[in-house]
Amino acid sequence: MVDFLNPSRRGVLKGGAAIGAGLAAPTIFSSQAWAAEYLNKPTGDTVTFGFNVPQTGAYADEGADELRAYQLAVKHLNGEGDGGMLNTMKPLTLQGNGVLGKKVAFTTGDTQTKSDAARASAKRMIEKDGALMITGGSSSGVAIAVQSLCQEAGVIFMAGLTHSNDTTGKDKRRNGFRHFFNAYMSGAALAPVLKEAYGSDRKAYHLTADYTWGWTQEESIKNATEALGWETVEAVRTPLGAGDFSQYITPVLNSGADVLILNHYGKDMVNSLTQAVQFGLRDKQVNGKQFEIVVPLYSRLMAQGAGENVKGIFGSTNWHWSLQDEGSKAFVKSFGAEYGFPPSQAAHTCYVQTLLYADACERAGTFMPCGVVEALEGHEFDGMGNGPTLYRADDHQCFKKVLVVKGNENPTSQFDLLEVVQEVPAEAVTYDASIFGGELGDCNNGV
């Protein structure tokens, strides 16, 4: 018989263990450690997305617009507003009442256009805020760094504005997806238009932002223009955020080049183009030809910053608000009504990525990353602004129309800065997935 009044040491230990096990049992069996099949499985009535955008730094303009687009996408996903592209997206599984019955919540971070800061804010969103999907970035260096972090952590990364071939090339990851086009596609789309406008006997001088995006764009544009018969006189790397590019522009003046190709983006492109024009490059005659400037990757926000210096300058872009397809019109209408101005290409790709992710979850019937990966790989869709589009399974790169644009000579409004010269079909910019190397690896659920 147990003597409760005179407990033995052994008895106290046994009793303590039994009580401890009894108290712990309910939490052990219900805790995430046992129940979750994947990291940050939503348990409440919301699901959290992490919007990691540059709010400061060289690409802050794009970052601000990306954030606007994400907020609009969340609104539409939760059934608020006019629905935007949910009205045109095909096929569509989303019901307009959240995703898989859960309302979408979000958390934001500032990448500062720096890889380490971007990784830190993505890590915080995953670990502290429970973000199930990270999206954003206006720099390929940042996108590649965050994509790799998401792969390791076991969440999905839906890239924002990243144009380097490496993002879905040598640095591709199974958990990462890119809707935006890349440098190879810019070269393939631009080359025929440049040949028609400037001929095949040209000498090009490249000024290139010294990081992954700049390097791959320089390589792709060089390959494309040299295939036309152009000669590359010099390719000079410039530090990101250099501000004053005068010491890099002056050598162009008497280099013998008759085309300057600016592999710069954002604030760097605004500064380098403005300064190149101030140095009189556009007024020069070299080799008996008019000197020309080309900006392979354009955006309306950059055009706005550079003002009238963009007039007549060719470039390429992922999307433009003046497109007249139903998807673009629906998005421009929603965005314009919300913010009072048209969206940028960065806003467009971020909005589309958010909807595509949400739709993939709905189709997969789960938020589990490996299920979402399966739903996105090889997915074909339309009604999102660039015509029929394929999310290629081999490298998680989208293939769709690419726009060749030119700085508008006679803008009719403060937003009418770029004129779409040609919509290059997806087939003309498609390439073999193996040419940029890399391995997708396995998908990671994070547990």
Next chain:
Amino acid sequence: MDAILLQILNGLDKGGAYALIALGLTLVFGTLGVVNFAHGALFMLGAFCAVTVNQVIGLEQVTLDPNNLTPWGTPVEIREPYIVSWLGDTGHLILDYSVPVSILAAIPIMIVIGFIMERGLIQFFYKRPHAEQILVTFGLAIVLQEIIKTWFGANPLPQSPPTALRSAADIGVLVGFNPGEIVYPYWRLVYFVFSALVIGGVFAFLQLTTFGMVVRAGMADRETVGLLGIDIEKRFTLVFGLAAVVAGLAGVMYTPILPPDYHMGMDFLVLSFVVVVVGGMGSLPGAVAAGFLLGILQSFASMTEVKSILPGIDQIIIYLVAVVILLVRPRGLLGRKGVMEG
């Protein structure tokens, strides 16, 4: 030869900015003995004076055109600056010259900012160690840039030079080169001439006026000047204001070259401190000479021919020179004997 001349010109306009900031830093260090890490913020505040003036005189009257709709269904906005509707062509002219016009506003604003900064904070740190001065002024610089960021946002705000000065001058033909061989933007030439005039003005002020004589005497021997019954503190407050004006004007005129953002002061501050150290702490001619010298060296280091031999040299050249100077001649190029050598 043309490439060398062009890089010298680049170095001169960049060096002009370095020299103007370093001049103010040296004045403050030489007179007050304060290492002012908030000096770059004064350059940035000057630049934002230009932005503010541009925004104020460019205030627009917005009317809606109900017959013309945007793609999102609202009437198209027709904008016209008030100054244009009031003054017509004169309004256009004032808008076009908003950067030079900003100088008129920047001078009193920078004097007031300098006075508040010195009387409100820095005077309490005159007799404190340099480390404490650096900490407090660095903190002040961060506070100022965060205020600007909150007010104006994080993005750069491009400012245009006057239309007449937006293109480039064919200066090569003046010295016997073929037309088009040496062209250089008008505004950058204006900036170089402007910085030379301001530097000349400051030197003339210090050399040719009684006030300047007292300041120079105070820089050489503060105690003796005090014993002569001169209130040197009061004059030094004015010197701080002068340094603030010089940095502010450098910022105003630099806006068409580099669109201002909240961080630009910090970017220039580090370089300008290197300029002061290379020129010699407390030496005004040293600061000016080192400003131009380092500007030119930085431009040459960016030449493809140089970078092909020493990759990345354009990023480190200024710091490399500073290391060499500190090792070989710690007092700097034109520094006084004993300063930084103890």
